[in-house]
Amino acid sequence: MEIPVSFKEFDVVEVRFKGGRKEFFRNINRLPLITGDAVVVDVPNGHHIGHVSLKGELVRLQMNKKKVQNNDEIRSIYRVATEKDMEKFNAAREQESTTMYRARAIVQELKLKMKLSDVEYQADKTKATFFYSAEDRVDFRELIKKLAEEFKIRIEMRQISLRHEAGRLGGIGSCGRELCCSTWLTDFRSVSTTAARYQNLSLNPSKLSGQCGRLKxxxxxxxxxxxxxxxxxxxxxxxxxxKAGEAYLQKTDIFRRIMWFGYRGDSNWFPVTVERVHEVMKMNSAGDMPENLAEEVKKQQQAEVVDFVEALEGNLDRLDDQYKNKKKRNKKKGKGGSSGTTTAAAEVLAQASPTPETRKDRPSGRLNLGEPRPKPERPGARPAAAENKPRPERGDQPKGQSQPSGKNRPERDPNRQPRENRPPRAEKPQGQNARPPQEQRQKQAPQATAPTSSAAVEGAERTPRPEGEQRPRKSRNRNHRNRKPGNSANPSSTTKGDAS
Incomplete structure (x- = not known):
C-alpha cells in the first residue's frame, strides 16, 4: 500500500543505546531508515552509535507520553554507520570490562561507599560514563582524578537506582522470563507493601523482592x-x-466472593458468601445473632452433591442400557444373519463324512443340544440295560442278599454284650495262618443271590492258592505300577481282565 504524496513522515526517530537507554534524534537528511539499523548520532563533544528502535507516528506518541518537546534541542542523525564505524565501536566496547575492574579496585583503595555497576564508552573513545549506585551522597572528586590519569579520557559519573541497575545488567526473573526492566519497562513506579496486602499475598520479603532487592x-x-x-x-x-460463638475473618477469596471464618478454639474454617456476611453484619447491628454462619453454604453444597450423584447414577444407567442393547443386537445377528451360514457348513460336513448315527437320527448333520451324546462301549463293561436299571435302596433289600459292593454284612445281634463285658478272644495257635484258605472262606460266606460283576465271576473260577503260600509282594501291584500303554510285549502291561 503506497503512502499518499501529500503525507510527510514524522522526522524524529527513537534510538536505543547500551543498557536500554533511549533518546530521540531528528532525521534531517531524510534517510530511509529501518528498525534495527545502526546510525551515527550527534552527542555533546563527539558522536556515538546507536540502533533505531522506533520511527513514524509512534514516535510522536512516545514523545507525548514522556513529555518531550519537539524543538531545536533535539539533536540530529549524521548517517548510517559504516563498517569502519562499527569496527571502532566494537573495539571500544571490548575495553569496557577491563576498565570497570580497574575502576572497582581504585574505589576499594579510596574506601568509598559506592558500587560500580557498568561502564559505557563513547564510539569515538573520547568519553567514558561510569554508572554507580549508592545509598548516600558520595564525594568522588578524588576518584575522577585518578580515573582520568589512568585511562586518559574524559570521565562522567552517573548515579542510578537499584532498579535501573538491574535493568542494565539484565537477568531472568522468578517467572522464568527476562526482567521487565531490561526489556520494555522504562517508568519505574514506587511499589509498597499495601499492594501485596490488597492481593492477599504473604508478606515474605524473599518472595516479594526482585533481583534488585526492592519489591517487584x-x-x-x-x-x-x-x-x-x-x-x-x-x-x-x-x-x-x-450463637455458636464469635467468628473471626481468616481469609478472603476476592474473585470467588467467599470469605472464610473461624471460631476461637476451633481449627476449622467455614466458607461464607459475601451476601451472607452482609446479612450477618446487619443482624449484629440490630442486636440479633444467627445460629451458624455456614448453614446456607452447607445446604447449597449438599444440594450440589446430590445433583452430582443423581447425574452420575443416571449416566451409569445409560451405559448399562447401551451395553444391553448391544448384546440384544448381537444375539439377533447370531440368530438371523449367521444361522444360515452355520447350518450350511454343518450340512456340508455331514455329507462329506456321514456316519450311521448322523444318517438315521440327525439327517441335517447338526448336533442336538438337548440329546446326550452316545458313549463308546468299553470291553468288559456292563450292558446298557443293566446301567439304566434303578438301584434298590438299602432298606428295601432282603436281609440275606448281598450289598452292591459284593460284600455281605451280617445283622447285628441285639442281645450282644457290650465291648467291656466280652470275654477275651482265644489266642491263635502258632504256625497257622491268620487267614483261612480260600475254600473255607467260600464255605463260611453265604452265597450271593446274583453276581455283582463279571470280574467277580471270573475271580471265583480261579484255582485256589496252596495253604501257607502268600502272594509275592512284587506282583501285587504290577498291573498298575509297571503298566506301560501301547507295549503289548511287556507282560506287566496286561489288564486285569486279560490276566484272568
Whole structure:
C-alpha cells in the first residue's frame, strides 16, 4: 500500500543505546531508515552509535507520553554507520570490562561507599560514563582524578537506582522470563507493601523482592483489578456474633466472593458468601445473632452433591442400557444373519463324512443340544440295560442278599454284650495262618443271590492258592505300577481282565 504524496513522515526517530537507554534524534537528511539499523548520532563533544528502535507516528506518541518537546534541542542523525564505524565501536566496547575492574579496585583503595555497576564508552573513545549506585551522597572528586590519569579520557559519573541497575545488567526473573526492566519497562513506579496486602499475598520479603532487592514491579500490574473487585466486599473490622460463638475473618477469596471464618478454639474454617456476611453484619447491628454462619453454604453444597450423584447414577444407567442393547443386537445377528451360514457348513460336513448315527437320527448333520451324546462301549463293561436299571435302596433289600459292593454284612445281634463285658478272644495257635484258605472262606460266606460283576465271576473260577503260600509282594501291584500303554510285549502291561 503506497503512502499518499501529500503525507510527510514524522522526522524524529527513537534510538536505543547500551543498557536500554533511549533518546530521540531528528532525521534531517531524510534517510530511509529501518528498525534495527545502526546510525551515527550527534552527542555533546563527539558522536556515538546507536540502533533505531522506533520511527513514524509512534514516535510522536512516545514523545507525548514522556513529555518531550519537539524543538531545536533535539539533536540530529549524521548517517548510517559504516563498517569502519562499527569496527571502532566494537573495539571500544571490548575495553569496557577491563576498565570497570580497574575502576572497582581504585574505589576499594579510596574506601568509598559506592558500587560500580557498568561502564559505557563513547564510539569515538573520547568519553567514558561510569554508572554507580549508592545509598548516600558520595564525594568522588578524588576518584575522577585518578580515573582520568589512568585511562586518559574524559570521565562522567552517573548515579542510578537499584532498579535501573538491574535493568542494565539484565537477568531472568522468578517467572522464568527476562526482567521487565531490561526489556520494555522504562517508568519505574514506587511499589509498597499495601499492594501485596490488597492481593492477599504473604508478606515474605524473599518472595516479594526482585533481583534488585526492592519489591517487584509486577505487583502493580493487577492492583487496579483487585481494587475494583474489593469494592463490594465488606470490611470486617471486628468478629461476627453468632450463637455458636464469635467468628473471626481468616481469609478472603476476592474473585470467588467467599470469605472464610473461624471460631476461637476451633481449627476449622467455614466458607461464607459475601451476601451472607452482609446479612450477618446487619443482624449484629440490630442486636440479633444467627445460629451458624455456614448453614446456607452447607445446604447449597449438599444440594450440589446430590445433583452430582443423581447425574452420575443416571449416566451409569445409560451405559448399562447401551451395553444391553448391544448384546440384544448381537444375539439377533447370531440368530438371523449367521444361522444360515452355520447350518450350511454343518450340512456340508455331514455329507462329506456321514456316519450311521448322523444318517438315521440327525439327517441335517447338526448336533442336538438337548440329546446326550452316545458313549463308546468299553470291553468288559456292563450292558446298557443293566446301567439304566434303578438301584434298590438299602432298606428295601432282603436281609440275606448281598450289598452292591459284593460284600455281605451280617445283622447285628441285639442281645450282644457290650465291648467291656466280652470275654477275651482265644489266642491263635502258632504256625497257622491268620487267614483261612480260600475254600473255607467260600464255605463260611453265604452265597450271593446274583453276581455283582463279571470280574467277580471270573475271580471265583480261579484255582485256589496252596495253604501257607502268600502272594509275592512284587506282583501285587504290577498291573498298575509297571503298566506301560501301547507295549503289548511287556507282560506287566496286561489288564486285569486279560490276566484272568
Amino acid at each position: 514491579c509486577c505487583l502493580n500490574y493487577e492492583l487496579e483489578t483487585y481494587m475494583d473487585a474489593l469494592k463490594d466486599i465488606p470490611n470486617v473490622n471486628r468478629p461476627l456474633q453468632t
